[in-house]
Amino acid sequence: MATIQPILHVPDVDATLRYYRDVLDFTVDYVLPDETGRTIHAELNWRGADLMLAPTDTLSPVARSLLGAGVILYLTDPNGDIDTFYECVRERGAQIVDPIKTQEWGHRTFTVSDPDGYRLMFAAPVQEPGPSVVAD
Structure with a gap:
């Protein structure tokens, strides 16, 4: 089975790791420091979904200025209580950009x-999705 x-x-990396752990309830699976003790790689997990963090040092200045542009990670928990989780991360200070709602596709x-x-x-x-249309 392939993974992404x-x-x-x-x-x-350390500040982002703390945010994901303390606000978004990720678990920290692995942290790799460099010779100065600065974290240069971290592996996190949210209910089976893996994510890695790396410093921006190796990126070009243009790439550094575009962090996050157009990226949306879609994390699904088929057995989770999404409403309770939403309230928890909201109370912990997460910046909510789209409030909780039921989508047309049933999530x-x-x-x-x-x-x-x-x-x-x-x-x-939370429900079966509506009918789909598959393009030829």
């Missing part, structure tokens, strides 16, 4: 923006 593990480049979702500009849409299925 996004790597988000961020200015301060209940909400979207947050992290401190680096990446967006995460959290979802849980």
